[in-house]
Amino acid sequence: MKKQLIGTLIGSALLMPLTANAADYVIDTQGAHASIQFKVNHLGYSFVAGRFNDFGGDFSYDAANIAGSAINVTINTTSVDSNHAERDKHLRGSDFLNTGKFPQAEFASTSVEDKGNGQLVLNGNLTLNGVTKPIAIDAAFIGEGKDPWGGYRAGFAGTTEFAMKDFGIKMDLGPASANVTLDLIVEGIKQ
Numbered sequence: 396m397k398k399q400l401i402g403t404l405i406g407s408a409l410l411m412p413l414t415a416n417a418a419d420y421v422i423d424t425q426g427a428h429a430s431i432q433f434k435v436n437h438l439g440y441s442f443v444a445g446r447f448n449d450f451g452g453d454f455s456y457d458a459a460n461i462a463g464s465a466i467n468v469t470i471n472t473t474s475v476d477s478n479h480a481e482r483d484k485h486l487r488g489s490d491f492l493n494t495g496k497f498p499q500a501e502f503a504s505t506s507v508e509d510k511g512n513g514q515l516v517l518n519g520n521l522t523l524n525g526v527t528k529p530i531a532i533d534a535a536f537i538g539e540g541k542d543p544w545g546g547y548r549a550g551f552a553g554t555t556e557f558a559m560k561d562f563g564i565k566m567d568l569g570p571a572s573a574n575v576t577l578d579l580i581v582e583g584i585k586q
Contacts, residue, residue, distance in 0.1 A: 417457035417464065420549055420583025424451055428550075428582035431470060435559075439571035445477030445486075452502075454583055456549055458539075461509035466517060466581070470500040490566040491559075497525045505529070513537075517553065523562040530555050532579070547585040554578050 422429050432446045452468035473494045475486050487494040504519035513536035521530045534553035542548050556576045559566070567573075 416459060417455040419586045420454050420456065421586055422452045423582045423584050430580045432578045434576045436571045438568060443477055445475060447474050448476050449474035461507055464507040466504045468502045471498065472500050473498050491564055493524050524564055526562045528561055530557055548582055550582040552580050
């Protein structure tokens with residue numbers, strides 16, 4: 396009986412989810428330790444760059460079980476800021492982000508791949524302009540540890556590129572301007 400009980404306990408422990416050690420973090424947007432920036436080639440001559448000023452989210456991370464990690468981010472698309480008021484008004488309109496109808500974009504990871512040496516691939520679904528499509532974000536673990544205020548933090552940087560037309564964005568500025576690149580910096584505070 397005792398051997399059976401011990402065997403059952405060991406078997407149960409082995410079947411427990413590996414994410415039990417994952418820590419939950421809230422993205423630190425209050426301290427401006429996170430950013431979402433974008434870049435689009437302008438007619439093949441230069442780039443238009445900007446950012447989203449209002450976003451939030453959370454993630455779970457366990458260095459011992461990268462595959463058990465997850466991230467969710469919500470972006471207020473009306474907060475688009477390219478440092479040019481008239482262009483920002485156009486970006487909020489129906490040619491681009493259509494913020495009157497779709498004021499939020501969301502990313503929810505579906506899996507995280509550990510590529511080794513702190514390199515990751517976040518696979519997930521991006522919802523933008525009312526369209527949901529899978530994307531992959533190439534990411535790098537920057538570091539984790541205690542902060543000076545008694546908290547614990549973890550940080551990552553990532554980048555992804557996708558075709559605007561895949562998300563129903565109508566404006567066509569030619570082949571050089573078909574894709575947008577997103578650069579993300581995420582620092583989270585352990586909860």
